[in-house]
Amino acid sequence: RQEVDHLSRETGETSELCMLQSGRYTIVHSSPGTRPFRISSATGLQIPLPWTASGRLLLAGLDRAAIEAMVSDDDLVLPDGRKLRLDDFIADIAKAGVTGYCVTSGLVDAYTKCLAVPVFSAPGKVEATMCLVVPIDTSEERTADLIGLLRGRAAGLSIGG
DSSP, X not given: OHHHHHHHHHHSSEEXXXXXXXXXXXXXXXXXXXXXXXXXXXXXXXEXXXXXXXXXXXXXXXXXXXXXXXXOTGGGBOTTSOBOOHHHHHHHHHHHHHHSOEEEESSSXXXXXXXXXXXXEETXXXXXXXXXXXXXXXXXXXXXXXXXXXXXXXXXXXXXX
8 A cells, every 4th residue: 555655646646556356346545646637546446347457457367268257248338338349358458468567548538548567466366456547648658657667666566476
């Protein structure tokens, strides 16, 4: 929790620690950013896995059958009514598992993108994610810098990741 709070103070962005709870993406701890831009990010909030960058990382390493068992058709419908294809979501999960981070833009709302990295409890076992929620127009350079910062912090919390 201290790491999430520190990350928010250092970057000015909203930071979160997220985990799987009862098969749902859950914000375990959230720290608001310092800029006037704010998002709704409440501790305990549960969100469908396909709506988030963190969801893609939390499911990395699971096989298709396990993912299908955790994701309902309703979970694939975004707040604005768009429907994600399950095959695209599964491809995103595989990519996130390989790259070790995930960025999603405009899924929960039209104004934000989420940058997420895994926190490992054992080699290859994603226990949680650390993420930053930033304005959708954040530059590629700033996004890359923030991902690097997130990776360093998450590595410090990970066990054998």
